[in-house]
Amino acid sequence: MTPPFWAPYKAADSSPSVIGSPLSTFALDRVSAHFPEAVVERYVDRAGGAWAVIHPDSLPKVAAFLKDDAELEFKLFGSIDGVDRLHLAENDPRFEVVYFLYSLKRHEHVRLKVRVSEHQPVIPSLVPVYRGANWWERLTFDFYGIRFEGHPDLRRILLYDEFQGHPLRKDYALRDRQPLIPERPIKDIFRGPGTSGHS
Amino acid sequence: MADSHTFDAKGHNPDTDGSLPPEGSELEAHLQSKHMVINMGPSHPATHGTVRLKVELDGETIVKIDPEIGFLHRGFQKSCENVTWTQCLPYTDRLNYLSAMMNNFGFLNAVEKLIGLEIPERAQYIRVIGSELHRLTDHLTCVGATGLEMGGFAPFLYGMEARELIQDRVTELTGARLTTSFGRVGGINRDLPEGWADKVHKTLTRTEELLVEMDGLLTRNRIFVDRTKNTGVISAEDAIDYGWTGPALRACGIDHDLRKAHPYWVYERFNFSVAVGEHGDNYDRYLVRMEEMRQSISIIRQALETIPAGPIIVDDWRIALPPKPEVYGTIEGVMAHFKLVMEGIQVPPGECYDATEASNGELGWYLVSDGRGRPYKVHVRAPGFPVLAAVPHIIEGKMLADLIPTFDTINMIGGEVEQ
Numbered sequence: 086m087t088p089p090f091w092a093p094y095k096a097a098d099s100s101p102s103v104i105g106s107p108l109s110t111f112a113l114d115r116v117s118a119h120f121p122e123a124v125v126e127r128y129v130d131r132a133g134g135a136w137a138v139i140h141p142d143s144l145p146k147v148a149a150f151l152k153d154d155a156e157l158e159f160k161l162f163g164s165i166d167g168v169d170r171l172h173l174a175e176n177d178p179r180f181e182v183v184y185f186l187y188s189l190k191r192h193e194h195v196r197l198k199v200r201v202s203e204h205q206p207v208i209p210s211l212v213p214v215y216r217g218a219n220w221w222e223r224l225t226f227d228f229y230g231i232r233f234e235g236h237p238d239l240r241r242i243l244l245y246d247e248f249q250g251h252p253l254r255k256d257y258a259l260r261d262r263q264p265l266i267p268e269r270p271i272k273d274i275f276r277g278p279g280t281s282g283h284s
Numbered sequence: 285m286a287d288s289h290t291f292d293a294k295g296h297n298p299d300t301d302g303s304l305p306p307e308g309s310e311l312e313a314h315l316q317s318k319h320m321v322i323n324m325g326p327s328h329p330a331t332h333g334t335v336r337l338k339v340e341l342d343g344e345t346i347v348k349i350d351p352e353i354g355f356l357h358r359g360f361q362k363s364c365e366n367v368t369w370t371q372c373l374p375y376t377d378r379l380n381y382l383s384a385m386m387n388n389f390g391f392l393n394a395v396e397k398l399i400g401l402e403i404p405e406r407a408q409y410i411r412v413i414g415s416e417l418h419r420l421t422d423h424l425t426c427v428g429a430t431g432l433e434m435g436g437f438a439p440f441l442y443g444m445e446a447r448e449l450i451q452d453r454v455t456e457l458t459g460a461r462l463t464t465s466f467g468r469v470g471g472i473n474r475d476l477p478e479g480w481a482d483k484v485h486k487t488l489t490r491t492e493e494l495l496v497e498m499d500g501l502l503t504r505n506r507i508f509v510d511r512t513k514n515t516g517v518i519s520a521e522d523a524i525d526y527g528w529t530g531p532a533l534r535a536c537g538i539d540h541d542l543r544k545a546h547p548y549w550v551y552e553r554f555n556f557s558v559a560v561g562e563h564g565d566n567y568d569r570y571l572v573r574m575e576e577m578r579q580s581i582s583i584i585r586q587a588l589e590t591i592p593a594g595p596i597i598v599d600d601w602r603i604a605l606p607p608k609p610e611v612y613g614t615i616e617g618v619m620a621h622f623k624l625v626m627e628g629i630q631v632p633p634g635e636c637y638d639a640t641e642a643s644n645g646e647l648g649w650y651l652v653s654d655g656r657g658r659p660y661k662v663h664v665r666a667p668g669f670p671v672l673a674a675v676p677h678i679i680e681g682k683m684l685a686d687l688i689p690t691f692d693t694i695n696m697i698g699g700e701v702e703q
Contacts, residue, residue, distance in 0.1 A: 132397045132636035161540075162527035164648060164665040173654055183650060185637055185665070189524070189538065192545045196637060217527035220673040228361070243354035243702055252362055259366050 110135040112157050112188070112195045116147055123147050125200075138198045141208050144184075148214045151186060151195060159195050161187040162217030167229035171255040178202035180231055184211070201231060210235040228253035319347055324687075326355045333698020335672070337687070344684050349676045353702050360703040364662040368628025369395055369469060372659060377463040379666065379700040382425050383418035384464045385454070386642040387700075392467050393548060394638035394649035399469070399631055403598060407471035408549040409591040414466060415640075416580040416587075417454055417484075420491065421447045422643035422695075423531075423573045423580075430570060430692040431502050434511050439498045446494040449487045456480055469629055470604040471597030481588045488581050495577060502570070512566035516690030518678045519564060526677070527670035530645025531576060532694055535561035535568040542641035554586045569693035603629055628657035635661075644668055644695055666700035 110127075113135050117124050123143030129135050139147050151159040163185030170176040184197040199208055210233040211218035222233040223242040230251035233239055241248065247266040250257050324337040334355035340348040360379065364372045376391045377384040389411045396403060428443025451461045456477050458464040467473065502508045518528075520536040533540060541558040543551045559575035561568030597604045601620035610617030633655040639648035645667030652661035671694045679687050 130636055131400060131632070131634045132638070134637055160521075160524045161529070162525065162670065163646075164527070164650075164663070164669075166650060166661075166663040168652060168661050173660070183637075183663070185648065185650070187646075189540055194637060194639075215527075216522075216525050216677070217670050217673065220669060241354075243357040245354070252359065257362075259362060 109193055112151065113137045115157060116150065119150060120147055134196055136196045136198055138200060141199050141201060144199055145209050145211060145214055148211055152214060157188060158190040159186040159188045161189055162215040163187050163194065165218060165221035165225055167225045167231055169229060169253065169255045180206055180229060182208060182225060182231060206231040207234050212236055335698060341684060346679055346682055346684055349679055351672055351675055356698040356702040361662050364659050368657055369631060369659060370628065372662065374465045377465055379664065380642065380697045381462055381699050382697060383422040383643045384462060385414040385418045385466050388464060388467050389415055390640040390642060390647045391649060392469055393640055394636065394651050395469050397638045398634060398636045398651050398653060401470060401598065401603065403471045404595045405592055406594045407596045409587050410472045410476065411549050412551065413584055413587050416584045417450055419580045419643045420577055421450050423577050426695040427498065427570060427573055430689065433688050433692055434508050436501060439501045442494045442497045446491040449490055453484050453487050468597060468604060475596050484584065484588060488584060492581060499574060509567065512570060512689045514565050515686040516566040516678055516693065517564055518674065522677065523564060526674040530667050531572045532569055532671050534559060535572045536564035537562050542639060542646060548640060554583050556583050566689045566693040630657050642667055668696045668701045672696045672701055
């Protein structure tokens with residue numbers, strides 16, 4: 086028990102060998118140089134990862150730049166997810182959507198963020214740029230109710246169509262109950278079995 | 285089909301008027317050609333896990349396919365947000381239930397990165413050994429099941445024999461066959477059992493023999509090759525665009541392995557090569573997995589030979605539980621134990637993204653902590669999710685029979701895809 090165990094763990098206690106090597110900011114520097122108006126904020130997290138907060142309207146052109154620029158080539162699509170910042174100290178606007186891309190040329194990840202309010206949770210879709218964004222955007226829509234404008238098929242992916250609300254929002258209770266939904270008619274072959282429609 | 289009506293429309297009837305019909309038309313009988321919709325799953329034997337495939341067929345050609353997922357959705361993220369960091373561990377087991385230790389260690393690695401914690405060297409070695417053992421079981425199941433569904437029962441049994449031997453070693457190490465919940469933040473919770481290394485060496489030797497048997501039964505088997513070669517083909521550009529990683533991406537000819545690109549733990553100390561395919565078809569995905577198993581065996585042997593002695597978990601009572609004599613013998617030990625169990629590890633506020641190379645590709649974690657002892661957000665980038673998302677792209681326009689080997693070799697795992 087080298088350090089006193091009752092004192093809270095501080096960021097300063099971190100091992101320098103883990104924290105001491107910040108990751109490259111080359112890609113985000115290029116983005117800032119090309120689209121100075123698109124980058125709302127830049128910072129580096131404690132683990133050394135560089136982040137850029139992008140204005141929602143500029144997201145597709147920034148992503149297309151990251152993908153097509155000859156020095157960057159962030160072609161490998163990583164993932165998308167949302168964060169509901171309701172209970173965090175800084176929570177306006179309420180939602181954050183995070184994007185992870187990977188460059189096989191530079192061997193590094195890039196981390197992008199877009200912030201949207203709960204009144205207008207709309208972000209341009211990345212599907213025209215990356216086909217891999219399709220299911221991840223559906224997932225984010227399913228869990229957070231964030232709509233992606235221009236998505237070809239924005240419907241729920243893990244939950245069922247009749248599900249009410251978006252479960253990963255912080256105001257959705259852990260043990261919330263869903264209403265019973267009527268069985269679907271059997272005649273509709275695309276929707277699966279149930280009672281027959283004419284009974 | 286409109287052309288086949290011209291013969292009738294012109295009024296020729298070769299049986300009665302003796303006139304010759306237009307060339308080639310005798311054989312073109314008018315067939316009903318409505319598209320048929322069939323439903324594979326959610327509990328079809330060929331859909332490992334529970335995924336429902338709604339397939340629209342024109343004859344035997346797939347016109348449209350719509351995978352419907354979510355039957356195994358358990359609310360992984362919501363559950364994690366409501367328990368302490370250590371209590372998330374059993375939930376991570378159930379993501380990829382064929383290689384639970386990789387999920388455990390991947391999650392712990394991300395938490396340690398968020399804390400800024402360096403774990404002891406021996407713990408890093410044990411993590412490598414555990415991960416590679418479970419990479420073996422994952423690939424053995426995948427390859428065995430592929431053989432099984434192509435009609436060969438024997439390779440499946442050979443694969444299961446090897447897998448059960450490895451599962452026995454995993455049981456001796458962790459106490460559980462599948463849901464291991466092994467490792468803790470800051471290291472490993474229990475050291476290698478006595479005499480375990482010798483048993484692993486014997487198991488690996490037997491696994492190598494069984495791999496030779498499987499290889500002999502499948503790799504040059506006419507039926508197997510016909511079913512898998514040039515089926516389920518995806519180009520490297522498309523695979524990258526969809527976000528494929530792991531063996532499925534490497535089968536397209538892309539040399540990308542996080543163990544080499546960003547060596548974590550002690551991977552850079554081992555001598556191993558990355559298996560890379562060429563054509564991006566089912567056969568190459570099978571070959572890549574076979575070669576990866578041989579490399580994993582080599583990594584485990586090297587790790588067992590060079591593993592150093594020393595502590596297996598950090599000596600910091602804010603992170604790891606105190607040793608039991610301290611808990612039972614001293615007030616500080618009791619207090620530290622109590623605080624850790626009741627309040628959880630106080631991860632400082634912050635966020636990080638971290639990824640490890642799991643058996644099916646990049647297992648990424650995006651963690652957010654608000655400093656209250658529970659995860660604020662746990663995002664998991666399951667490697668199977670983008671792979672499954674690309675199935676409509678690679679299978680539309682192909683034969684229904686190609687769907688089965690494709691679904692086998694991409695090795696979609698319901699637990700991680702459906703969270």
